[in-house]
Amino acid sequence: MKFNSALFLFFVLISGFAFAQPSVTQIKADVKKQFPKATLIDVSAAGKTTKELESSVWQTIHRQNVNVTVPANNAKFPNAKWIFRGAVKYQKAGSGFSFVKFNPGDELLEGMPAPNKEEILTFLNANKSEIFTNKYSYLSEPQGFELVPTGKLVWLDFDRIQLEVTTTYEKITSTISTEKIKAKLKIIVYGKDGGSWTKAQTTGGKELDSEVLLEKKKYSVEELEKINSWGDQVDLKEAMVAWARIKPLTVPAFKTVFEAASFVNDILIEGDDMKVRSLMYYMSPSDAFKAPERKVFTRYGKERYEKIMNAAVNGDYLYKEQYCSLIDVKESTQSSVDVYNKDRSSYCRFEFGLENNAWKLTGATMYVLQGEAGTKLKSLPCTKTSLGTVERGTQQELSKLKVKDHVLAYYESDKLWYPAFYLGYENYYYNIQYFMDNSKGKVRKIVPMEILAGDKAFVKLQDGSLKEVTIKSVNGTDVVIDFNGQNTNYKMSGLFFK
Structure with missing residues (x-):
């Protein structure tokens, strides 16, 4: 008799599935072990057996x-029960299947x-x-929400429910067109254990489930x-409320960015x-607002407004707890000032521009x-009582400088200020021309x-290191400094500042 190799291969392939699948009774018993308090275990009529690669080995897997159904055991909702919808997994073992999970x-x-x-619906319409x-x-x-007549209200937890609603709105679709749309949305509404509703959002981050162009x-x-x-x-409405609370603020005519x-x-x-x-309303520039008014x-x-409000008023940690009345300048330009916090571990930058x-x-x-x-930082005191030489200079107007006026010049490589x-x-x-060597x-x-x-x-010591000193008196370009507790005559050209 001639051997049919194709037929032999067919019997070999199906032989892996030719053994008893787990019975409904067995499945219920296995699931009961995982859910001992289950009051109902509903098993589908048939499952699916497949070959799957697990840990580089082909396994025969059965899923059904x-x-x-498990009691929720919630005292406030004694009739509540959880329905866990899923599938059992079995793996072939010998002539049968072994329960996995x-x-x-x-x-x-x-x-x-x-x-x-x-x-x-009242809550949703108030929180669109x-x-x-x-x-x-x-x-x-958007128009008021309406419940979808055929939609289900599904409790997802004791504090949230999912429902389907419809609404109509007109959406801006380009710079020259709008579309009036009737939409159906799935929304999750949050509350407090079935009490008052507190929050609403669309499901899965998707805004629309279906749209009909009208x-x-x-x-x-x-x-x-x-x-x-x-x-x-909405912005205009909120702004009018905010403006009603704003008190007039007199902003001085500052001479410098430091002021x-x-x-x-x-x-x-x-x-x-x-x-x-x-x-924020009186000192914000015109381009921070949408209209001339x-x-x-x-x-x-608005981002700048909220950023400063959070730092100064609304945050858990506040500006006034970490910064001082007498500002400690980290760095300044003609249009900005960086202000150190109490221990100089961080800083804030304020940027300014002239308008009218x-x-x-x-x-x-x-x-x-x-x-x-x-x-x-909150526990640290503010110890600074006066402005330093550089900070005092930032208060003066550069525009009034004349040739040969004395200035402090910032040298980027060593981050020091030099008389010049x-x-x-x-x-x-x-x-500039440096005092030090006339270069x-x-x-x-x-x-x-x-x-x-x-x-x-x-002052710079012989080994090149810097030593902090206190200036005792000034006479032209000559100074007296406190050097190791002794008054010492010194030239201004040999001083450096930070």
Whole structure:
């Protein structure tokens, strides 16, 4: 007889599945061991047996869908029960199958009291901005939500429920068009163990489950730009409420960026909610607002506003706890001042620009330390009682400098300030002549020099190291310094400043 190799191969392939699959009774018994309190174990009529590669070995695996009902044991909801929907996994062992585990797919609550649908809809309609997060994409506020008649209200936990709703809205789809859409959404509403509702969001991060286009509209770019979006309308409403709370703030005519930074610092140190709000409205530049009437912040203006409000008023750790009334300048330019915190472990940067001859706060980098570092700073005192030589110089106007005026020139390589003569400004550099050796150079930063008795300075020792000294008196370019407890005559050209 001729041997049929194909038929032989077929019998070999199916022989791996030609043994008894686990029975419903066996599955229930195995699942019961994993869920001893289960009151119902519902096993599907048939499962699926496949070959799967596990740990580089082909295994015969059997899977079958199972729903497990377990009492929720919640005193507030005695009839509640958990439904775990998943599948059992068995692996071939000898002539049968061995139970591996039950893999839950999802879970839901049954036996919960029916929620008040009207309360849910009222809550959703009052919190549309939580659901439609990009308010600026909508021409107007979406219409009121309605429950989908065939939709189910599913309890996902004791404090959240999932439901389906419909609404209609007009969405901005381009710079010249809008679309009126009827949409169906799945929403999760959160509460407090079945109590009042507190939060709502769409499921899985998806905003829309289905959309039906009702109408398309065309505009010119100019026409659509003139229409306030839903987000613009909300911003204006919030801004009007905020402006009603704002108190008038008199902003001085600052002569220097240092004076502007000191003014901002003083208000942040005081930490008064209304004063900080007023500061942000009165000192923000025009481009921080959407319209000439300066009511509604742009996105960037609002980010700066919220950043400073959080640092000064709303945060767990506050600016006034970590910075001092007398600012400790890390670095300054003609348009910015970096202010150290109490222990110089961090700093804030305030940036300014002139608008109609008035200084405006154009930027802010806020570093308010959190956790242990923030707690430590709060406990530290402010020890600085006077301005240093460099800081005093930052208060003076560079524009009033004349050739041969005395200045301090910043040398980038060693981060020291050197006494020098001012020779002019060109191509973004200051031309200077050093006191030390009369050599000429170009630097990017200078400040007018005013050295007073009591100032701290540095002198260079023979080994090249720096030693801090106190200036006792000043006479032209000659000074007397306290060097190791003794008054010592010294030349200003040999001093360095930080």
